[in-house]
Amino acid sequence: MLPGSIQITGESLAGAEIKDICDSLRENSVRLLSVRGCQLSDRDFGRVCRGVADSHSLAQLNLNLGVVSNIGRVKQIAEALKTNRSIQTLFLHGSPLTDTGLAVLNPVLSIHPSLVSLDLGDCMLGDEGVQLICGMLPPDGAKSGLKELTLSANPAVTCKGWARLAIAVAHSSQLRVLNLDYNPLGDQIAGMLAVAVASSRTLEVLDLEGTGLTNQSAQIFLDMVENYPTCLRMLILAENNISTDLQQQISDLLSEGEEEEDKDGEAHGNSTGREKTTWRSQSNSSSQMVLMTSGLGDSLLAETEM
Structure with missing residues (x-):
């Protein structure tokens, strides 16, 4: 029997429910475990973490919306990840980690x-x-790193922190999706990110929704996609003070580039088209590459609940 999924949202969990979750993890019968916004005791959270440690089938773990609510739980999930070898996707969105908590997690995540x-x-x-996260984006030739990273709504990061991230993205050998929506980036940081995108050989999706950008940033991105080769396929600029005309020009150029690569892929019989379809399916299904409306559809990997 193929592993299934357990998805629970906003419930108080105890007793039989915790036992069922732990049994399923240990029996390797669950591939996706999501307990978003659920309430459970520290003791029960520890039981679930031990189940995660024992599981060989679990590929996606969603603890969004405050489930990892204190440093004790951060340490418990870190211990679980030391043993677990199967998790591919980890959601901690809306957890009060702070830099202190991430410092506890970083050694095992890396x-x-x-x-x-x-x-x-x-x-x-x-x-x-952010400096710790940069270590999860190793440069070309180094070990494998993250392919998708979400850092939405972390307004305490300063220009210095974003500059470090931009450098890491420029040299990352793996990163394909970067979500920075709802951070007060502004045009200066957007310019740094444009340089990073131009340098990256893998980045396909960049989410800058609601980041305080203006036409100045959009013009830089337009110049980039118009004059330089890039892997970028989707640039999300919704909820910024950017003209519709500029967004449409960027969209048209990205669409043209993708069509050309699709044709090249078919002509050479490679898997480029399939790979891009895989990543795009996690985002809005609109054919327009610059999303001008808010939201990212049903994408789990771009979840931005606050």
């Missing part, structure tokens, strides 16, 4: 053999936390 997608949105991170 060496986890399967982790490729990490959501640390709205986790009260600052510059020290």
